[in-house]
Structure formats: structure tokens, C-alpha cells
Amino acid sequence: xxxxxxxxxxxxxxxxxxxxxxxxxxxxxxxxxxxxxxxxxxxxxxxxxxxxxxxxxxxxxxxxxxxxxxxxxxxxxxxxxxxxxxxxxxxxxxxxxxx
Numbered sequence: 001x002x003x004x005x006x007x008x009x010x011x012x013x014x015x016x017x018x019x020x021x022x023x024x025x026x027x028x029x030x031x032x033x034x035x036x037x038x039x040x041x042x043x044x045x046x047x048x049x050x051x052x053x054x055x056x057x058x059x060x061x062x063x064x065x066x067x068x069x070x071x072x073x074x075x076x077x078x079x080x081x082x083x084x085x086x087x088x089x090x091x092x093x094x095x096x097x098x099x
Contacts, residue, residue, distance in 0.1 A: 013094050 034042060034052050042050045060068075078084035 010094060
């Protein structure tokens with residue numbers, strides 16, 4: 001086991017989390033700024049184009065929510081019975097120490 005690789009991975013994971021937090025904050029600022037300026041697109045010649053886009057978030061009726069629950073139960077049943085198949089892939093899970 002190469003400890004340097006593990007340390008580097010942990011450091012990159014920490015940086016990724018910090019960047020995601022900063023990026024989320026900046027994204028909100030960009031939305032506010034572009035909306036206030038009543039523009040949907042900002043072209044910054046040196047780096048690229050920032051565009052406000054609309055994304056739909058669906059909310060379904062109770063009937064559909066019930067069907068989703070039934071589907072989840074049916075999926076669990078197939079898993080339990082062995083009817084459902086799966087594919088396993090090896091990956092890395094990293095859990096940083098609590099500070």
C-alpha cells in the first residue's frame with residue numbers, strides 16, 4: 001500500500017469538497033447578477049459563456065408516489081428472490097477523519 005497515493009487522494013477529495021461549496025456560492029451570485037442585469041448570457045472572451053438555463057423539477061401526484069413505492073418494494077423483492085441481476089464494480093470509498 002502506497003501511503004503517498006492515499007494521502008494525495010484524501011487531499012484531492014478535501015479540495016473537491018471545498019471547491020464544490022465555493023462553486024455553489026458563486027453559482028448563486030452569478031444567477032443573481034445576471035437576473036438583476038436582465039441578461040441570460042454573459043460572454044467572457046477569455047474563459048467562455050455563462051448562460052442562465054431553466055431546468056424542470058417535477059412533483060408528482062400521490063398516485064405516482066404510491067406507484068414509485070410499489071416499484072421500490074417490487075425491486076427489493078426481486079433482489080431478495082434473486083430474480084434481479086447485478087453487476088459489481090470495485091471502487092474506492094473515502095471517509096475523512098472527524099476533526
